[in-house]
Amino acid sequence: MNQQEQQTAKIPYGMIAILFLGAFVAFLNNTLLNVALPVIMDEFKVNPAQVQWLTTGYMLVNGILIPASAFFIQKFTNRNLFLTAMTLFSIGTLTAALAPSFGFLVAARMIQASGSAMMMPLLMNIMLVIFPIEKRGTAMGFFGLVMITAPALGPTLSGWIVEHYSWRVLFWMVLPFAIFVIVAALLKLRNIMETRDVRLDFFSLILSTIAFGGLLYGFSMAGDKGWGSAHVYVPIVVGAISLTAFILRQLSMQAPLLNFRIYKFPMFALASAIMVVISIAMFAGMLLTPLYVQNVRGISPFHSGLLMLPGAIVMGIMSPITGKLFDKYGPRVLAISGLLITAVTTFLLSRLQIDSTYFYIMAVYTVRMLGMSMVNMPIMTNGLNQLPQIMNPHGTAMNNTLQQVSGAIGSAFLITVMNKRTESEAESLAADAMKNVSPDMSADQLASLKMEIGQQALMHGINFSYFVCTIIVVIALVLTFFVKRVMPPTAQQQEAERVAAVQKTQTNTNTTATE
Numbered sequence: 001m002n003q004q005e006q007q008t009a010k011i012p013y014g015m016i017a018i019l020f021l022g023a024f025v026a027f028l029n030n031t032l033l034n035v036a037l038p039v040i041m042d043e044f045k046v047n048p049a050q051v052q053w054l055t056t057g058y059m060l061v062n063g064i065l066i067p068a069s070a071f072f073i074q075k076f077t078n079r080n081l082f083l084t085a086m087t088l089f090s091i092g093t094l095t096a097a098l099a100p101s102f103g104f105l106v107a108a109r110m111i112q113a114s115g116s117a118m119m120m121p122l123l124m125n126i127m128l129v130i131f132p133i134e135k136r137g138t139a140m141g142f143f144g145l146v147m148i149t150a151p152a153l154g155p156t157l158s159g160w161i162v163e164h165y166s167w168r169v170l171f172w173m174v175l176p177f178a179i180f181v182i183v184a185a186l187l188k189l190r191n192i193m194e195t196r197d198v199r200l201d202f203f204s205l206i207l208s209t210i211a212f213g214g215l216l217y218g219f220s221m222a223g224d225k226g227w228g229s230a231h232v233y234v235p236i237v238v239g240a241i242s243l244t245a246f247i248l249r250q251l252s253m254q255a256p257l258l259n260f261r262i263y264k265f266p267m268f269a270l271a272s273a274i275m276v277v278i279s280i281a282m283f284a285g286m287l288l289t290p291l292y293v294q295n296v297r298g299i300s301p302f303h304s305g306l307l308m309l310p311g312a313i314v315m316g317i318m319s320p321i322t323g324k325l326f327d328k329y330g331p332r333v334l335a336i337s338g339l340l341i342t343a344v345t346t347f348l349l350s351r352l353q354i355d356s357t358y359f360y361i362m363a364v365y366t367v368r369m370l371g372m373s374m375v376n377m378p379i380m381t382n383g384l385n386q387l388p389q390i391m392n393p394h395g396t397a398m399n400n401t402l403q404q405v406s407g408a409i410g411s412a413f414l415i416t417v418m419n420k421r422t423e424s425e426a427e428s429l430a431a432d433a434m435k436n437v438s439p440d441m442s443a444d445q446l447a448s449l450k451m452e453i454g455q456q457a458l459m460h461g462i463n464f465s466y467f468v469c470t471i472i473v474v475i476a477l478v479l480t481f482f483v484k485r486v487m488p489p490t491a492q493q494q495e496a497e498r499v500a501a502v503q504k505t506q507t508n509t510n511t512t513a514t515e
Helices: 003-009 013-032 034-044 053-075 078-098 102-116 119-130 133-164 169-188 202-225 230-251 260-264 266-296 301-329 331-349 358-373 376-385 389-434 443-480 491-514
Strands: none
Touching: 013 034, 013 078, 013 102, 013 119, 013 133, 013 169, 034 053, 034 102, 034 133, 034 301, 053 078, 053 102, 053 119, 053 202, 053 389, 078 102, 078 119, 078 169, 119 133, 119 389, 133 169, 133 301, 133 376, 202 230, 202 389, 230 260, 260 266, 260 389, 266 301, 266 331, 266 358, 266 376, 266 389, 266 443, 301 331, 301 358, 301 376, 331 358, 331 376, 331 443, 358 376, 376 389, 389 443
């Protein structure tokens, strides 16, 4: 019995619970601060462009570190890597809770991000190693429960806290759980994954940082600055050039930082394409629905978050169920069914009216999340199943990087579509309204008319963005018909591939030393 078989003979559920709790705390933090941004603006006297750095900075650190996660996962033991990640996250959380100035708060968020960035790729790799092949779908389904539910709960929880307490409570609340996870990990966590003597190519790391950092920064600023701003197009152009150089360098290296050769596996490549589209669609719901509820309907941030809570609960319940169904039936039936539901409900959200009821929006949004819960993890798991185990760190790093980048690009694109449509509708509605304006209308009546035009124009902009998102979902649906179920290699085949890879690395090292 080889080392991996010994590790997977008895699944350490206690250790998995510790890992899941750490991941839940880190993922919850991703969206916990969004609702509190207006309050932080008032306290520190900063403008919207400045306060956005609390989310942009967090995203940038994730975008920089996630591509390098393949190196860290192979180089360091999973125990040390997890403890380091949780310690950095805890230090950032404590610093944020005590932050005396806005600059300290931004720095604290970046320290948090340096810890949480490692969580998702590390846990996905551990799950792929711990669980036997026939239980991978179920395992990844439970992981999806944490990955999806925690960020979805963030707005509701933070909305309630911000209405009743200081925004600092958001960090004080998280800190004890993070410390508990560190203590539990020190006592229970053991090393599962094998390490390799890989070397870090610093030039690749620099190119990766400029590439993904530039793209994420440029696209995330597009909604605020506009596409004509140098803050948008300069980072995007520099990022695109750096990304091209990064890819070419990785393809020429024996031991790349991020192995793009994984795209020679067709089901992994197809899964990546579908996941990009799904990420855009998911960000659309999380972005456009609160805008409609708060800015068009005037509903409070807390009740806006509450509206999205049933969808989060449904995704949490469905994720392990979907995993079990994946193990039994494969990905195609689940993904096609889920994307049909997502397409229909996204189209319904493109037909919202000023008087659409709160519970109607909640019901459609919840069913939409049900559809999305049937797609993401089955497609991702099926793609990873085609990779040799030694390439799993690169596969998970690539998937998580693509989710970050596509989320930023999708958000910027949909905000631009919404803004352009809102502007054109506002001009049209204003021209029609001027025909019926009476000279003796009071200032209050004119202000009320202007507000009504603004609300209707924004509603049309949001509806049009949802319609565009419907088309994007249909593209994913078409791609899903080409998905084939992948049966991963057996443990013996994986061990043979691992030994061959190690021998190849040793041969290359000896050749280099001789030269």
